[in-house]
Structure formats: C-alpha cells, structure tokens
Ligand code: AMP
C-alpha cells in the first residue's frame with residue numbers, strides 16, 4: 001500500500017468504489033468517469049506504478065481478471081465486444097500511477113474506433129526488420 005496512491009486507497013476501502021470483483025491479488029471497480037457503460041478498471045492489489053514493474057505471476061492474475069470482467073460485461077448484455085488496455089506511463093495518458101487495465105465495453109453504433117485510434121504517427125514502414133531487430137535485442 002502506497003499512502004498517497006488513489007487506487008491503493010480504493011483497494012483498501014479508505015475511498016469508496018463500485019467494486020465488481022476482488023480476490024487475493026486483484027481488485028476490479030467501475031471507472032467513475034466511464035467511456036461507456038460498464039467501463040471497469042482492473043488493478044493489482046499490490047502497488048506497481050508501471051506495467052513493466054510487475055512479474056509474470058502478477059501479470060497472469062491481472063489479465064485473468066480482465067478476461068473474466070470482459071466475459072461478464074458481455075454475459076450481462078452490457079457489451080458485444082470490448083477494448084482492453086493499459087495506459088502505461090504519463091506519455092501514454094496514465095493519470096493514476098497504479099497499474100490498471102481498462103475494460104471498455106463496446107456496442108454496435110457507439111461511434112468508437114479501434115486501438116489504433118489512440119495514436120497514429122505514420123512511422124516509416126520501409127525497414128520493419130530493423131525495428132524488429134532493435135526490439136529483439138532489447139528483450
Ligand atoms: P488512466 O488515465 O489510465 O490512469 O486512468 C485512470 C482512470 O481512473 C480514469 O479513467 C478515471 O476516470 C478513473 N478514476 C479517477 N478517479 C477515480 C475514482 N475515484 N474511482 C474510480 N475511477 C476513477
């Protein structure tokens with residue numbers, strides 16, 4: 001628990017939330033400013049600022065709950081599909097520095113677009129092999 005973290009306070013119950021799921025490692029609650037009805041945030045109970053701070057076990061439990069929530073919003077007829085993602089880092093739009101997965105329910109005719117509508121910088125595609133190599137080397 002990080003004393004000055006909004007989501008740590010929500011997870012510990014110090015700040016109220018619309019909880020939808022909780023287990024030993026993960027806490028899921030409604031986004032208070034939802035992008036669509038049923039927009040849910042899935043967060044590890046342990047404080048991690050960035051996705052890359054987490055280990056494989058942490059990530060597995062987080063994404064298993066994200067999968068469960070996605071299935072639940074679809075089963076509850078709140079969605080026909082969903083966008084599932086993390087804003088990782090301030091540059092990527094992260095406002096709350098405690099890792100969380102957004103599950104954003106999508107419906108026919110909602111006017112939204114796909115994940116590439118977040119950013120479109122038209123990078124050079126003439127040497128994708130060099131880009132792939134750079135990433136492979138850094139793994
Ligand atoms: P991000 O920009 O990925 O860090 O997302 C933070 C999300 O937290 C935003 O979508 C906010 O609407 C949401 N949020 C902020 N305060 C609260 C709160 N008290 N309870 C639930 N969601 C919140």
Ligand code: ZN
Pocket residue numbers: 001002005006007008009046047048097098
């Ligand atoms: Zn926290």
